[in-house]
Amino acid sequence: MSESPVLELVELGKSFGSLPVIGGVNLAIAEGERHAVIGPNGAGKSTLFNLISGLFPASEGEIRLRGRRISGLAPHEINRRGLSRSFQITNIFHRLSVFENLRIGVMARHGLRFSLFRPVERLGAVNREAREILERIRLADEAERAAGDLTYSEQRALEIGMTLATGADVILLDEPTAGMSREESDRAVELIREVTEGKTLLVVEHDMSVVFSLCDRVSVLVYGNILACGTPDEIRRNREVQEAYLGEELA
Amino acid sequence: MLARILAIALLLLVLVAVPPFIGIGWQNAMVNMLIASLFAVAFNLLIGQAGLLSFGHAAFFGVGAFATLHLMLAVEEGALPLPTPLLPLAGAAAGCLVGAVAGYFATIRSGVYFALVTLAIAELLHSLAPHWEGLFGGEAGLSSMRLPWAGLAFGTSLEVYYLALAWTSLSIGLLWAYTRTPFGRLTLALRDNEQRVRFMGYNTHATKVIIFAISAMFSGVAGALLALSNETANYSLFATHVSAQVVLHTFVGGATVFFGPIIGASIFTLFAFFVSDATRSWLLYQGLIFVLVMLYAPHGIGGLLALHLRHWSRLRLRELLPGYLLAAASGLGLAGAVIFLVEISAVLFSPGYQAQRRQLETGYPPIQLFGLEWVPLSPLTWVVPLVLAAVGALLLPPARRRLRLAWDRILERAEAERSSGSLEPAEEVGR
Amino acid sequence: MEFLVISTLNGVIYGLLLFMVSSGLTLIFGMMGVLNFAHASFYMLGAYIAYTITGLVDFWVGLLLAPILVGLLGVLVERYLLRRVHAFGHAHELLLTFGLAFIFEELVKLFYGDFPVNYAMPDYLRFPAFTIFGTDYPFYRLFIGLVAIAMFVALYLLLSRTRVGLVVRAAERRPVMAEALGHNVPLVFMGVFGTGAAFAGLGGAVAGAFFPTNPNMALELGVIVFVVVVVGGLGSLSGSLLASLLIGLFSSFAVGLDWSLAGAVAMVGLGDWARELGGLFTLTVSSISGTVPFLLMLIVLLVRPAGLMGERS
Numbered sequence: 001m002s003e004s005p006v007l008e009l010v011e012l013g014k015s016f017g018s019l020p021v022i023g024g025v026n027l028a029i030a031e032g033e034r035h036a037v038i039g040p041n042g043a044g045k046s047t048l049f050n051l052i053s054g055l056f057p058a059s060e061g062e063i064r065l066r067g068r069r070i071s072g073l074a075p076h077e078i079n080r081r082g083l084s085r086s087f088q089i090t091n092i093f094h095r096l097s098v099f100e101n102l103r104i105g106v107m108a109r110h111g112l113r114f115s116l117f118r119p120v121e122r123l124g125a126v127n128r129e130a131r132e133i134l135e136r137i138r139l140a141d142e143a144e145r146a147a148g149d150l151t152y153s154e155q156r157a158l159e160i161g162m163t164l165a166t167g168a169d170v171i172l173l174d175e176p177t178a179g180m181s182r183e184e185s186d187r188a189v190e191l192i193r194e195v196t197e198g199k200t201l202l203v204v205e206h207d208m209s210v211v212f213s214l215c216d217r218v219s220v221l222v223y224g225n226i227l228a229c230g231t232p233d234e235i236r237r238n239r240e241v242q243e244a245y246l247g248e249e250l251a
Numbered sequence: 252m253l254a255r256i257l258a259i260a261l262l263l264l265v266l267v268a269v270p271p272f273i274g275i276g277w278q279n280a281m282v283n284m285l286i287a288s289l290f291a292v293a294f295n296l297l298i299g300q301a302g303l304l305s306f307g308h309a310a311f312f313g314v315g316a317f318a319t320l321h322l323m324l325a326v327e328e329g330a331l332p333l334p335t336p337l338l339p340l341a342g343a344a345a346g347c348l349v350g351a352v353a354g355y356f357a358t359i360r361s362g363v364y365f366a367l368v369t370l371a372i373a374e375l376l377h378s379l380a381p382h383w384e385g386l387f388g389g390e391a392g393l394s395s396m397r398l399p400w401a402g403l404a405f406g407t408s409l410e411v412y413y414l415a416l417a418w419t420s421l422s423i424g425l426l427w428a429y430t431r432t433p434f435g436r437l438t439l440a441l442r443d444n445e446q447r448v449r450f451m452g453y454n455t456h457a458t459k460v461i462i463f464a465i466s467a468m469f470s471g472v473a474g475a476l477l478a479l480s481n482e483t484a485n486y487s488l489f490a491t492h493v494s495a496q497v498v499l500h501t502f503v504g505g506a507t508v509f510f511g512p513i514i515g516a517s518i519f520t521l522f523a524f525f526v527s528d529a530t531r532s533w534l535l536y537q538g539l540i541f542v543l544v545m546l547y548a549p550h551g552i553g554g555l556l557a558l559h560l561r562h563w564s565r566l567r568l569r570e571l572l573p574g575y576l577l578a579a580a581s582g583l584g585l586a587g588a589v590i591f592l593v594e595i596s597a598v599l600f601s602p603g604y605q606a607q608r609r610q611l612e613t614g615y616p617p618i619q620l621f622g623l624e625w626v627p628l629s630p631l632t633w634v635v636p637l638v639l640a641a642v643g644a645l646l647l648p649p650a651r652r653r654l655r656l657a658w659d660r661i662l663e664r665a666e667a668e669r670s671s672g673s674l675e676p677a678e679e680v681g682r
Numbered sequence: 683m684e685f686l687v688i689s690t691l692n693g694v695i696y697g698l699l700l701f702m703v704s705s706g707l708t709l710i711f712g713m714m715g716v717l718n719f720a721h722a723s724f725y726m727l728g729a730y731i732a733y734t735i736t737g738l739v740d741f742w743v744g745l746l747l748a749p750i751l752v753g754l755l756g757v758l759v760e761r762y763l764l765r766r767v768h769a770f771g772h773a774h775e776l777l778l779t780f781g782l783a784f785i786f787e788e789l790v791k792l793f794y795g796d797f798p799v800n801y802a803m804p805d806y807l808r809f810p811a812f813t814i815f816g817t818d819y820p821f822y823r824l825f826i827g828l829v830a831i832a833m834f835v836a837l838y839l840l841l842s843r844t845r846v847g848l849v850v851r852a853a854e855r856r857p858v859m860a861e862a863l864g865h866n867v868p869l870v871f872m873g874v875f876g877t878g879a880a881f882a883g884l885g886g887a888v889a890g891a892f893f894p895t896n897p898n899m900a901l902e903l904g905v906i907v908f909v910v911v912v913v914g915g916l917g918s919l920s921g922s923l924l925a926s927l928l929i930g931l932f933s934s935f936a937v938g939l940d941w942s943l944a945g946a947v948a949m950v951g952l953g954d955w956a957r958e959l960g961g962l963f964t965l966t967v968s969s970i971s972g973t974v975p976f977l978l979m980l981i982v983l984l985v986r987p988a989g990l991m992g993e994r995s
């Protein structure tokens with residue numbers, strides 16, 4: 001298994017003014033891997049995602065996607081290179097229909113970014129694909145409903161669908177089960193497993209059962225540093241991690 | 252769908268067939284209505300669809316007018332034998348070009364800052380134009396003539412009207428078609444959540460520049476039509492007033508529905524034509540209507556209409572009629588009181604009346620208003636607005652209560668239908 | 683030399699006047715995020731109310747009452763109108779103030795006519811403060827400057843030395859926290875809006891007696907005040923003061939300068955060629971004196987929207 005990692009973080013650091021949030025983060029994620037990033041609140045997990053997806057530039061270090069540098073690129077350029085992220089606070093198009101929300105992503109995948117001269121209904125392939133994704137995230141019944149009118153977990157499912165619609169194969173999910181009940185979480189996890197089949201997945205999570213059922217490897221981020229990295233079992237048994245976490249979430 | 256096509260066909264039929272039978276004054280008013288409608292729809296591309304509020308759209312309107320006038324001058328001198336009906340192309344080209352440049356810079360910023368950039372650009376042009384003879388004709392502006400083409404003299408206001416109608420219909424049709432294209436859908440997404448659009452692989456700055464250029468292009472066409480109609484243009488086209496009017500028209504008509512701005516522009520221009528002889532306070536009424544709409548009907552008249560259309564099958568005349576009748580009565584009472592007070596004040600404070608008073612030395616001479624004579628010092632005079640206002644104020648709470656009840660029921664029915672499976676199209680511009 | 687001194691004096695005083703009006707605008711934006719398009723209307727209303735009271739009672743009573751009445755109007759506007767549309771978003775607030783500016787202008791035209799009114803200072807104030815280079819410099823001009831300085835000092839002391847000022851500053855930075863600590867933040871907003879309006883009204887009352895008082899004064903001053911507030915930095919009082927003086931001085935000097943590009947290249951003998959070209963080359967500084975502020979505003983907005991002294995956010 002000497003494949004080069006699909007996503008690599010090299011000595012990644014970020015400070016806001018004089019406030020360091022992340023420092024010396026090194027991480028290599030293999031193709032097809034399902035990787036979770038866990039850690040206490042304020043550890044810098046969201047910042048990590050924001051750095052990788054290009055929301056703001058890193059202060060030090062590099063981010064490489066398939067060996068090519070993506071740190072410093074704009075979010076839309078990173079997305080076109082095949083990396084897509086979801087948001088912890090649902091970030092959908094409230095006034096458009098569910099179907100339309102997905103179609104925006106599919107249009108981008110087909111390079112239809114400045115398409116002014118044909119009606120959107122005639123885009124056969126695009127519409128078909130959008131419908132496919134709609135079915136896979138199990139929202140086919142809500143196709144025409146305004147996205148802002150969906151229930152919370154339906155919106156989270158749409159959030160994941162939109163992240164996939166652009167055809168990226170490296171998927172970053174930011175707390176996908178935030179605010180969900182046990183049942184909803186279980187269903188969400190099943191959905192995530194299905195739709196990210198064959199893709200590389202990086203998930204920020206607080207819910208440990210989600211991490212255990214979904215992920216191959218786990219990194220623990222504490223005070224902006226990676227404390228430990230390994231399989232879920234290894235992490236569970238790690239003394240340092242237990243101390244850092246005060247045992248709460250490793251129940 | 253069919254109903255909509257029929258409605259538009261009927262409207263076009265009226266617009267084509269009726270004008271030969273109305274006077275020149277009316278025809279001119281209709282031309283102004285067409286120009287204002289196109290300008291408003293073009294403006295709304297930015298705010299209603301893309302969510303970008305521009306306070307300086309007069310810039311592109313004016314640029315379109317001046318470009319067209321330059322082309323007209325060139326045609327007049329024989330340098331360019333362009334058919335008169337094609338002249339608005341100059342407005343389109345100039346609007347598009349200047350819009351692209353202005354938009355490139357303006358869309359670097361967002362929100363209030365974006366609005367201020369657009370304001371600055373318009374003010375820049377407004378202050379520069381009167382001093383720039385070559386491009387803008389200095390303070391006097393530019394003037395030219397419509398030249399005949401293909402047997403049509405383009406001398407009468409009727410011919411100008413049909414030219415304007417053709418261009419306006421074509422332009423608005425294109426702007427409608429825009430909303431059905433992938434880029435048009437992207438524009439709506441941009442308004443909802445620009446950040447997400449960016450993270451889905453779109454260069455939002457480039458996207459916004461194109462939207463801005465298109466909006467400016469059609470604003471330029473509207474300006475071109477004005478230049479053709481008036482055969483003149485000067486720097487006052489860049490004034491705040493022009494930018495203000497299009498904002499008023501758009502929001503009173505409703506920015507969230509495609510045809511909203513057309514309604515606002517049409518109502519205001521036609522009413523201005525009707526009413527400007529009867530009262531000099533027309534602009535005050537316009538401002539009051541705008542503020543009232545902003546406070547109580549943020550989606551404008553178009554929004555209200557769209558609401559009714561969307562729930563058409565669920566409306567019950569029996570439930571709604573009492574509420575609407577009460578609301579109408581209340582509205583008439585309050586409006587009547589306001590109009591009375593404004594009009595009588597206009598007379599009382601006018602220089603003419605002050606002169607009359609000075610002649611009599613004491614007392615207040617009677618005032619002619621609404622075909623009746625009013626004695627200012629008599630309490631009877633002031634009882635009228637008082638009673639109107641009282642009636643209006645008293646009827647308002649029951650009107651609101653009934654309307655709220657009726658609409659609660661309508662929305663309940665909608666909710667029931669939704670959960671039983673029959674679906675609702677999402678609320679969006681163009682739908 | 684005469685030109686230099688007079689222009690400087692005029693410029694500083696005009697700048698101080700701009701500051702009287704822009705201080706309220708920038709405070710309101712900094713605190714409530716609302717760019718009040720109707721702010722210059724308060725300036726205009728101050729002038730007209732002072733004019734009316736002067737006609738009925740006395741100039742000084744007018745000067746005293748006008749700002750108070752305008753301030754009250756500001757409070758009413760904030761409480762009953764602005765607060766209502768707050769829920770619809772910033773764009774709606776902007777639009778509402780825009781509509782109000784429109785209405786105020788039309789109301790003034792309704793009651794006072796669409797032409798200037800003869801609002802003037804009483805005769806005993808019409809004396810020269812000093813004579814310089816043979817011209818008399820009117821005392822009233824200095825008076826305007828003095829009122830502005832007094833206002834600035836009062837504002838500074840109020841904000842930095844009093845409890846009310848402390849609460850206002852806290853509410854500006856952290857409104858939610860200030861409210862959580864028990865302060866009535868909506869009341870503070872109302873007070874700030876009203877005070878800002880009152881200052882603008884004072885500016886109008888004092889300046890209207892010297893400069894023309896007409897329904898167009900809100901629009902004319904309004905756009906310049908926007909430039910000032912942007913260049914100084916939205917939300918920054920000191921930036922507003924600095925920018926006001928800058929723009930005041932520039933306007934004052936530029937009006938008297940007949941420099942042009944053609945004049946400049948005439949120094950190397952290309953004057954006639956440039957004058958033939960016309961267009962941009964023959965534009966004099968004095969004729970584009972109205973344009974430069976907007977150019978400056980554009981540059982600031984595009985390059986450094988925080989302005990001279992605003993906070994980067």
